[in-house]
Amino acid sequence: MSSQSTENLQASFKNGDLRALTRAISLAENKEASVLALLAGVFDKVGKARVLGITGPPGAGKSSLANLFVRFLREKKKKVAVLAVDPVSPFTGGALLGDRIRLADHFNDEGVFIRSLSTRGKLGGLSLATREAVHLCDAFGFDYVLIETVGVGQSEVDIRKIADLAVVVLVPDWGDGVQALKAGILEIGEHFIVNKSDREGADRVVNELRNMLQISGRPADAVSSCSTHDVPSVEKVFSSLENQLEHDKAAILKKREASCKEMVGELLSERVLEETRNWVQKNVANPKNPYAWLTDFLKANPLGSLFK
Ligand SMILES: Nc1nc2c(ncn2[C@@H]2O[C@H](COP(=O)(O)OP(=O)(O)OP(=O)(O)O)[C@@H](O)[C@H]2O)c(=O)[nH]1
Ligand SMILES: [Mg+2]
Secondary structure, X not given: OOHHHHHHHHHHHHOOOHHHHHHHHHHHHOOOOHHHHHHHHHHHHOOOOXXXXXXXXXXXXXXXXXXXXXXXXXXXXXXXXXXXXXOOOOHHHXXXXXXXXXHHHHHOOOOEEEEEEOOOOOOOOOHHHXXXXXXXXXXHOOOEEEEEEEEOOOOOOOHHHHOOEEEEEEOHHHHHOOHHHHHHHHHHOOEEEEOOOOOOOHHHHHXXXXXXXXXXXOOHHHEEEOOOOOHHHHHHHHHHHHHHHHHOHHHHHHHHHHHHHHHHHHHHHHHHHHHHHHHHHHHOOOOOOHHHHXXXXXXXXOHHHHHO
């Protein structure tokens, strides 16, 4: 991307043009270096949004919950961006926003931005691209960014690092799972929602999670339960999430600082890796001497040139 078009993109982004946000997120997703200049230019606007990560096993009800969270936030006139990372169910299937509130309602709502991010086989996965997308939504002026990721443990996106509050959604029959998996879940979540409480066994899972948290010296009130079929129960859960965000403000600031610090190294290595791979594909006909290629590569690509 030429520096002229980066400047144009930045200008439209700052003007609040949603197409510029969409374009910028695509650049992040495709790992185009030009998004870095854009992010650097708008980063002074980053920091106002609250970032909620919603993760958990497939079908736990993450999208149904996100759907209701969006509704509650819109009632308070808050602007919300929803990022679905490698979604299992396509948006267009209506899964993200459930059956009751139609996706189309939110599509017509300027205060809601919905976007999926997919790896598309790119090197390094989606962790950085997701963080960049969150920064972009934040800088654009959204009050909340909800990130939905599938997976428990094996997910490549470290939601705890990316979100201010990482919420793990579980279901009542989760209690039947393997013990090791249960321990792993504590590492991911900062709040646990046992969804589908209309089914049997929710209380048992809530108690089990509370015990596990207590044993590891963490507050047991970071566990709640609800059913998306019972909207007030979700409202209650959401307000406890908001309280936790408020209560953890200082820790969240520290976490964001640490995350930004870590990003510098990650951005650098991702860029170098991406360029090295491209260069090797173009320039190495006979793969025999990796040491010599490295020297050749660095001669042809001084570090600074990789970011242009
Ligand atoms: N009984 C019951 N079903 C629910 C509840 N919440 C969601 N569901 C249903 O569970 C199914 C999966 O819900 P989703 O919200 O798509 O779950 P998800 O975690 O986003 O799923 P993936 O994105 O595919 O991983 C849907 O059929 C929902 O209608 C609930 O509280 N109770
Ligand atoms: Mg979903």
